[in-house]
Amino acid sequence: MHKRVLFLDRDGIIVEEMQVDTLEKIQYIPGVFGALSRLRRAGSWYFAMVSNQDGVGTPSFPKETFEIPHQRILETLRGEGITFDAEHIDFSLPEDNCPGRKPKIGMLGEYKEQNYDLEHSVMIGDRLTDIQLAKNLGCKAIWFVNPKQASELPEEFKDVCIYVNDNWDAIASFLLDEDNLAPRVATIDRKTKETQISLVLNLDGSGRGSVQTHIPFFDHMLDQVLRHSGCNIELHAHGDLVVDEHHTVEDVGIALGQAFAAALGDKRGISRYGFELLTMDEVLAQVALDFSGRPYFQWNVEFKREYIGTFPTEMVEHFFKSFSDSAKCNLSMQVNEGNAHHQAEALFKAFARALRQAIHRNPYSMELPSTKGVL
Numbered sequence: 461m462h463k464r465v466l467f468l469d470r471d472g473i474i475v476e477e478m479q480v481d482t483l484e485k486i487q488y489i490p491g492v493f494g495a496l497s498r499l500r501r502a503g504s505w506y507f508a509m510v511s512n513q514d515g516v517g518t519p520s521f522p523k524e525t526f527e528i529p530h531q532r533i534l535e536t537l538r539g540e541g542i543t544f545d546a547e548h549i550d551f552s553l554p555e556d557n558c559p560g561r562k563p564k565i566g567m568l569g570e571y572k573e574q575n576y577d578l579e580h581s582v583m584i585g586d587r588l589t590d591i592q593l594a595k596n597l598g599c600k601a602i603w604f605v606n607p608k609q610a611s612e613l614p615e616e617f618k619d620v621c622i623y624v625n626d627n628w629d630a631i632a633s634f635l636l637d638e639d640n641l642a643p644r645v646a647t648i649d650r651k652t653k654e655t656q657i658s659l660v661l662n663l664d665g666s667g668r669g670s671v672q673t674h675i676p677f678f679d680h681m682l683d684q685v686l687r688h689s690g691c692n693i694e695l696h697a698h699g700d701l702v703v704d705e706h707h708t709v710e711d712v713g714i715a716l717g718q719a720f721a722a723a724l725g726d727k728r729g730i731s732r733y734g735f736e737l738l739t740m741d742e743v744l745a746q747v748a749l750d751f752s753g754r755p756y757f758q759w760n761v762e763f764k765r766e767y768i769g770t771f772p773t774e775m776v777e778h779f780f781k782s783f784s785d786s787a788k789c790n791l792s793m794q795v796n797e798g799n800a801h802h803q804a805e806a807l808f809k810a811f812a813r814a815l816r817q818a819i820h821r822n823p824y825s826m827e828l829p830s831t832k833g834v835l
């Protein structure tokens with residue numbers, strides 16, 4: 461049987477791009493362990509590492525300082541069930557013009573033999589030289605960069621590069637043809653005369669990202685959503701704050717709701733319902749939501765203060781109402797009396813944890829959680 465080869469760069473793909481000459485410099489790319497484990501368990505790929513390591517063996521990069529962290533990387537990967545069938549590492553410098561240095565294929569001659577299926581093999585790399593290597597070798601390539609950079613791919617590589625993404629889960633799902641396990645991601649760019657919002661949401665993240673609305677208390681609350689929902693969120697909003705906070709808060713709620721609706725798609729396999737009872741010092745918040753496809757908002761909250769710092773407390777309700785409308789979900793919220801800051805923060809935390817339950821996906825089921833047949 462002809463073997464398909466998964467050619468993998470090391471730096472920029474498995475570990476962060478840098479000269480890794482100490483153990484302290486080893487920083488793994490997020491998601492690499494889970495994705496490569498899935499691919500390895502599938503048993504349909506021959507794993508080959510292909511890497512340029514400039515000047516190993518020279519005084520500025522002694523071989524020992526390469527080997528110690530490199531072996532630690534391989535050892536850690538083995539602990540996750542990820543082993544390599546072959547390693548091809550070129551130690552030359554660019555000026556040496558070595559025939560084995562990527563994108564040249566001097567050290568990959570064995571793969572031209574008949575027992576390898578190069579036509580269906582794939583090179584994964586973060587540089588255009590990796591794409592060129594794939595072209596030279598006669599295989600396909602995945603460019604490991606932000607998908608927004610896809611437009612920067614030179615015309616000469618468009619018949620070679622089959623996918624552009626820097627999300628390992630997405631790459632594994634693509635290669636394994638497992639759409640039901642692909643990350644659920646949505647990008648929203650919302651521009652009006654009052655606000656400009658850029659948002660990237662990944663429902664299957666790990667609570668990473670950043671939030672910037674230029675409203676400090678609102679940023680603090682949205683950070684709770686980021687941390688406690690488990691979603692990855694990159695949100696940047698610029699609004700007419702010289703007028704007031706209203707347009708920015710409202711439009712962020714609309715954009716976030718739109719992103720959840722888009723990322724959930726047809727909602728097959730999800731839990732659909734989420735609920736949380738959360739205490740924070742003297743307050744008790746209760747939040748329940750249902751991604752039903754029908755917006756309805758219930759609000760049983762009374763703030764005794766008009767502002768928390770400089771943030772109008774009425775905007776808390778308006779944010780959640782805007783989210784409910786655009787996400788087309790039922791959202792019910794209540795909290796008892798107490799410190800206004802604690803009331804608001806408990807609501808945002810409970811909302812985030814309810815979201816986490818509702819968007820949870822059963823990887824073994826594509827059933828629609830509705831007797832109607834549509835959500």
